[in-house]
Each structure stands twice: as C-alpha cells, then as structure tokens.
Amino acid sequence: MKKYLSYITAIITIFFVSFNAHAVKVKMGLSAFQDVHSTFVGLDRGFWAEEGIELEIVYTDWPGANELGVADQVDIWTTSDADVVLHNAAGVDSTLAFPLFYFAGGGLMFDPNVHPDWVSYDENMEIHGGDVDEAIKATLEQAKGAKVGVSSGGAEYSAFILMLERGNLDPADYEIIDLAQEDMPPALLSGSIDIQISGIPQRLAVLKEGMKTLMDQTAVPETVAHAGFGAKRSWVDENFETAKAIERVILKTLSFIKRNPDYSFPIIAENLRKQGTPYESEWLYGVWDSMEHFVNGVDWYNSKVVASDGTFYWKDRFEGVISSLQKEDKVPSPYNVPLEDLTYGLKIVNALESEGFKTRMDN
Numbered sequence: 001m002k003k004y005l006s007y008i009t010a011i012i013t014i015f016f017v018s019f020n021a022h023a024v025k026v027k028m029g030l031s032a033f034q035d036v037h038s039t040f041v042g043l044d045r046g047f048w049a050e051e052g053i054e055l056e057i058v059y060t061d062w063p064g065a066n067e068l069g070v071a072d073q074v075d076i077w078t079t080s081d082a083d084v085v086l087h088n089a090a091g092v093d094s095t096l097a098f099p100l101f102y103f104a105g106g107g108l109m110f111d112p113n114v115h116p117d118w119v120s121y122d123e124n125m126e127i128h129g130g131d132v133d134e135a136i137k138a139t140l141e142q143a144k145g146a147k148v149g150v151s152s153g154g155a156e157y158s159a160f161i162l163m164l165e166r167g168n169l170d171p172a173d174y175e176i177i178d179l180a181q182e183d184m185p186p187a188l189l190s191g192s193i194d195i196q197i198s199g200i201p202q203r204l205a206v207l208k209e210g211m212k213t214l215m216d217q218t219a220v221p222e223t224v225a226h227a228g229f230g231a232k233r234s235w236v237d238e239n240f241e242t243a244k245a246i247e248r249v250i251l252k253t254l255s256f257i258k259r260n261p262d263y264s265f266p267i268i269a270e271n272l273r274k275q276g277t278p279y280e281s282e283w284l285y286g287v288w289d290s291m292e293h294f295v296n297g298v299d300w301y302n303s304k305v306v307a308s309d310g311t312f313y314w315k316d317r318f319e320g321v322i323s324s325l326q327k328e329d330k331v332p333s334p335y336n337v338p339l340e341d342l343t344y345g346l347k348i349v350n351a352l353e354s355e356g357f358k359t360r361m362d363n
Helices: 002-022 036-045 062-070 081-089 121-127 132-141 155-166 181-190 200-208 233-238 240-259 261-274 281-286 298-306 314-327 345-354
Strands: 024-030 053-059 076-080 094-103 107-110 147-150 175-178 212-216 225-232 292-294
Touching: 024 036, 024 062, 024 240, 036 053, 036 240, 036 261, 053 240, 062 076, 062 081, 062 225, 076 081, 076 094, 081 094, 081 155, 081 225, 081 314, 094 233, 094 240, 094 298, 094 345, 107 200, 121 132, 121 212, 132 155, 132 212, 147 155, 147 181, 155 225, 155 314, 181 200, 225 233, 225 240, 225 314, 233 240, 240 261, 240 292, 240 345, 261 281, 298 345
Parallel strands: 024 053, 024 076, 147 175
Antiparallel strands: 076 225, 094 225, 094 292, 107 212
16 A cells, blocks of 8 residues: 555656646736735636646735836736836836736725815715716815825826816826825825825725725726736737736636635735735625626626727727826827737737637636
8 A cells, every 4th residue: 555655646746846847937026906816816726737837926016016027027917007008108018918807996085084074976976966077076176285195107096187087177286196005094094195096905994994985986987997917018929828828827716716705815815914915805895896897707808898888998998098198298199009019918818719718617
C-alpha cells in the first residue's frame, strides 16, 4: 500500500512540476477594491491554474496600478475607461482589455452636521415633480464653492464632471481636490473637504460614520464607469491566447460568485482586510449587481455593452468620458485614438464567442 501511495505521490509531483514549467506567468497590478478582489475567488477555485496561468500579484492602490502598467512593470492592472483615455492622450497604448464590472456606486458624500441645509437628489426629485434634470441641477447648485475630494486619475472624476454637465453647471464653481481614495474618508470626517466621490469601500466607511449621500451615479446613468483590468495593446496582440484565457478566468469567476455568494464574499472581504481595507462580507450583498454590475457571461456582455441599445453601451460611455475630459483640457481635441482601441475587451470577448465559450455555470 505504501509503495502504491508513493507512486501516486510521484505522479502528482511530476504533474505539478510539468504544469509549473509550462504555465504562462502573468504579473497583475492589483488595488484594494471589492470588485477586482474577485481575483481571489478565481484563485481559490483553481480557475487561473486551469487556464495554465501562474499569477503574480503586485499590491498597490488604483493610481499606482496604472503607473505600474504604463511603466511596463506589470502585464495587466486595475483600470477604468477614464484612465485609459488619459493614458492614450499621453501616447501610451493602454486599453481596457478585460471587462469586469460597471461601476455605479460613486456617491457625493457629505456631513449633514456641517451642511444641514443641503437637500439630497431624492428629496429634490420630489420637490421638482420627478424632473430629473431640474433635480440634478438643484442638488449640485446648492454645493457651489464646495471642496470636492476626487481622484483625478480615476473614473469618479469623469463621473463628477458629467454630473455637472447634466446640470448645466461649471466645474470651475467647485474646488476639486485630487486625493488618493484611502485619504478621502479622513479628509471628509475632519472637515478638510465638503464632499467625497470615491470607490465603494470609502463610501461605506463614511456612511458608517453618519455621512449622507447627496447624489450618486444612479441619477445619471451615463456616468456609470467601465472598469476591469487593463493591458497594453501591444501586449494583448503578442499574447492573444493568454488574453483570452484571462477573460475566460474572469467569466468563470463571476459566474461562480453569482451562484455562490455565501462562499465567495468572505474570500473577497478577507483579502481586502489583508491589504488594510476594512471590509465585511455582508456589505457585498448590497453592492454586487446593485452598486456595481458584473459581466455575467458573453451573452450578457453582448446585450448590455456591445449592443447600441444596451444599458452600458461602450461607445456612448467612451465618447462621454473623452468629451468631459476635453472640456477640462485634460485630453486633446480632436481625440485621434480610435474608440475600439481603448477597449480591447470587445475583440477578446468576440473571440471567445467565436470559439463557442459562454461561461462556466457549474459549481
């Protein structure tokens, strides 16, 4: 029996040595947010290994991940539509290669004790009889002169500008302060800023401290950000089979999470806490496919993102981001990079569909 077990052990050892020798190594720049930390569910379930990928994770914040990607220090990194638009304006061939989620959770958070006279968007909707444009204008107009904390390199910046644009208001009437995401809650709680618009962990953190939501992205659907993992187009073109494998992992992972939230959410929360982001798995039930909407299969992507009448139609979003950044003189006009080059996810998901891949639905 011992001899038999030793043979089995030897065979398993040979298998893993052989696998590691042939695995494709991919270096990922990862920031501490619940959406992209879905990566750890895929690792737990063996989806990365199943696709022959040995993943090396470099932990950083969101701007740092983009800096690493631009500098060729990682192969893929957490990024958004606005980041990619800014990169390409500077001559960097980055692209949103691996679609993962559509972020609608950015809220304008404020201290009701400091600004007791501010009226929320929901209240303004009632006051203005359900007129969305009037409610948006009234909500944002009352905050003129406010110090608004926002990460200028992220999707929330363009979201705020588009909110103002929808209300026919001038960004120059607000004091926009560039802050790292993790610095926003203490800045808001200390009174250094009047408003923060940030990622969901930071929004949840200040909600727990009694802060209120003035307005969020659900009021202005065109502000919903496209996000996931970026790469350089040159890298994707040279490693297209690996790129397809990465997106397969993402789709398998998201399908598993959707079917098994009780198993998956604790994994995400635990790994966020390891990176210093306080997070409870219970919070994710109010976030997943609510504040954020995830790519739940090839068909979902085609109907929601590729189709011109889709909820998250890609062309409308990228054109909106470019327009808002042009008004702030952050990108040139005309913007000469083809829109399709900014989101290679289109061609990668299309390639998976052509091969008959949908998503993994078993547990």
